[in-house]
Amino acid sequence: MEAAVLLHQNPFQDGLRDSFGRGCPVAALPLAGPSSPSSVTEFIRGYPIITWRSFAAAQRLLPSRYNLAKDLPHSLQDRMNALPVSYRNSDFARTVFEEVILEAMTDEPSAPPIKIYDNGIGEETTPPWEFVYTNEMWLGDGVPPPDVRNLTSCGCQGRCDPKSKTCACSKRQMQWLSPYIRDGVFPATWPGSPFVYDSKGILQREGCPIFECNQFCDCDDDCPNRVVQSGRKWAVNIVRTEQKGWGVFAGAKRIPRGSYIGIYAGELLTEQEGEDRGHLYNVFGRTYLFTIDFHHLRIGLEDEDSFENMYVVDAYHAGNFTRFLNHSCDPNCEIVACYINDADVNKPLLAVFTIRDVDPWEELCFSYYGDMETKREELAEQKAKGAPISRQDAVYVRCACGSANCIGKLF
Numbered sequence: 179m180e181a182a183v184l185l186h187q188n189p190f191q192d193g194l195r196d197s198f199g200r201g202c203p204v205a206a207l208p209l210a211g212p213s214s215p216s217s218v219t220e221f222i223r224g225y226p227i228i229t230w231r232s233f234a235a236a237q238r239l240l241p242s243r244y245n246l247a248k249d250l251p252h253s254l255q256d257r258m259n260a261l262p263v264s265y266r267n268s269d270f271a272r273t274v275f276e277e278v279i280l281e282a283m284t285d286e287p288s289a290p291p292i293k294i295y296d297n298g299i300g301e302e303t304t305p306p307w308e309f310v311y312t313n314e315m316w317l318g319d320g321v322p323p324p325d326v327r328n329l330t331s332c333g334c335q336g337r338c339d340p341k342s343k344t345c346a347c348s349k350r351q352m353q354w355l356s357p358y359i360r361d362g363v364f365p366a367t368w369p370g371s372p373f374v375y376d377s378k379g380i381l382q383r384e385g386c387p388i389f390e391c392n393q394f395c396d397c398d399d400d401c402p403n404r405v406v407q408s409g410r411k412w413a414v415n416i417v418r419t420e421q422k423g424w425g426v427f428a429g430a431k432r433i434p435r436g437s438y439i440g441i442y443a444g445e446l447l448t449e450q451e452g453e454d455r456g457h458l459y460n461v462f463g464r465t466y467l468f469t470i471d472f473h474h475l476r477i478g479l480e481d482e483d484s485f486e487n488m489y490v491v492d493a494y495h496a497g498n499f500t501r502f503l504n505h506s507c508d509p510n511c512e513i514v515a516c517y518i519n520d521a522d523v524n525k526p527l528l529a530v531f532t533i534r535d536v537d538p539w540e541e542l543c544f545s546y547y548g549d550m551e552t553k554r555e556e557l558a559e560q561k562a563k564g565a566p567i568s569r570q571d572a573v574y575v576r577c578a579c580g581s582a583n584c585i586g587k588l589f
């Protein structure tokens with residue numbers, strides 16, 4: 179039986195929390211079931227006293243909220259696709275698309291609205307109505323729900339102090355960063371360490387996994403270790419490109435290096451499902467699959483090459499503006515593994531950050547191959563051996579990134 183912990187909607191709850199702190203009783207409620215949190219030890223007239231701390235403990239026992247890919251709502255897409263092409267290519271359809279995006283942005287209150295600009299390239303006024311706009315992850319068949327029971331959380335009051343010796347979140351971040359730092363010493367140019375962010379939320383260290391404070395941490399919403407979960411702050415636009423289909427462009431402001439841009443959202447699929455879909459997308463010549471095979475997942479394995487990735491994100495049927503990020507051989511963004519409310523190390527969120535300053539209206543791109551230097555070395559090695567460069571059914575697209583050191587083709 180699941181623990182039934184219901185804290186009645188009480189307009190005074192927040193007031194109580196503010197006045198007495200989180201260790202104080204907030205309610206005495208019926209709480210039943212064998213898995214009632216062990217932290218409930220005091221009772222009033224037979225009812226357990228729920229404190230904020232025991233409430234947080236009890237929350238771990240409740241089923242967590244998550245989305246299943248099979249429940250993706252697609253009636254709007256079906257209706258739009260049933261309309262004549264002339265309507266779908268009208269300015270009105272573009273306004274509808276922008277409104278749909280706006281509606282899905284309730285989880286990022288400071289995010290500027292996303293505009294779809296008509297630059298006269300091509301016939302389409304909006305991207306195809308082939309996907310559900312969402313900032314969330316949708317779990318495919320065989321993908322387990324988030325592991326919330328094993329989340330480590332901090333008991334910090336107010337904003338977490340990166341220098342704290344007791345903050346469980348800074349300890350966890352330190353532990354995961356240590357393989358990437360020479361002699362365990364953080365560079366002086368890296369304020370905020372061991373958190374990966376400085377006090378303004380700018381990412382200080384690229385290429386390492388991020389461990390943010392989570393839903394069970396006691397710290398406040400403005401804690402410096404809550405950047406991805408606070409949502410996008412920078413303006414982005416969806417614009418048609420000459421040779422790469424739709425793309426994502428910065429707004430009127432320069433975006434500094436290390437800025438959070440968005441989550442590569444979509445369906446989280448098993449490797450097998452991703453592989454099957456990959457064959458179809460290769461025939462189609464357009465793919466939105468991202469394989470979760472970050473370097474840190476190999477740490478600790480006897481043979482790093484024996485690593486087998488478990489999950490893939492597919493943004494074809496569901497996703498947000500990040501699904502329009504094109505590839506560049508000289509990228510200004512990268513995807514970083516970010517952990518928040520799931521303790522399963524194989525299921526990070528894919529967070530997009532800038533890796534250099536981005537000019538106003540510049541296109542935002544990341545490398546579909548990860549580190550480009552490694553990719554170049556790999557290609558040179560394969561060429562020397564005369565080995566085939568990629569999988570049999572891969573459809574090669576000429577890379578149109580336009581960078582001076584472009585490797586020439588995609589996939």
Ligand SMILES: C[S@@+](CC[C@H](N)C(=O)[O-])C[C@H]1O[C@@H](n2cnc3c(N)ncnc32)[C@H](O)[C@@H]1O
Nearest residue numbers: 422423424464465466502503504505577578579
């Ligand atoms: C994740 S989607 C990016 C959004 C895509 N442009 C669209 O219109 O939906 C990946 C696809 O975009 C195209 N693409 C991305 N980067 C490209 C590049 N550098 N050169 C040519 N095509 C590119 C390829 O068709 C690729 O399969």
